[in-house]
Amino acid sequence: GQNIDQPTEMTATEGAIVQINCTYQTSGFNGLFWYQQHAGEAPTFLSYNVLDGLEEKGRFSSFLSRSKGYSYLLLKELQMKDSASYLCAVSTTDSWGKLQFGAGTQVVVTP
């Protein structure tokens, strides 16, 4: 099975930067996803990493180190609308299509 750990909650100020870490233990790693979920809504896809390195997409970037079983999601120029839960999810080759989700990190953006 997979163990996926991420912090429960983080608070940051509008305009600041926040980094959400995710560590995982798995065999047959086949990619790591980040999803955003606002309260009462569905998760929406943010990023996908399968190779080591940084993927940048506007204000959001995601990093992966497969050897360390580590990823982070970087949110820059925080806006109030970024207040949400951020879910780290791992895909493996032995469970095709199945995503194992972490418990999510609640990010609170304050004025």
Next chain:
Amino acid sequence: DTAVSQTPKYLVTQMGNDKSIKCEQNLGHDTMYWYKQDSKKFLKIMFSYNNKELIINETVPNRFSPKSPDKAHLNLHINSLELGDSAVYFCASSQDDSGTGSSYEQYFGPGTRLTVT
């Protein structure tokens, strides 16, 4: 245009009843999923279908029975509802990655909030 839709959005019912949740996707995806998100917001996969064939069946009570009449629809029927079944159930779909070995992002429906009293 809605990509993944679910009905109903809210479902309140009593213990022991049988209920169904429907899901449809218009993305042309071959794979569909059911997830359960509990009160602690932990999202856990229940089932996955690829081209109407069951491919993932997690440790879920057999009171839960998915049915896929075609690859655009995946319904979830729950028998003898229990208090612990109260949760938000999400349907999702993704492109078929069985032949490519790659993973693709999943698109989630709006969720069905089930409350069992």
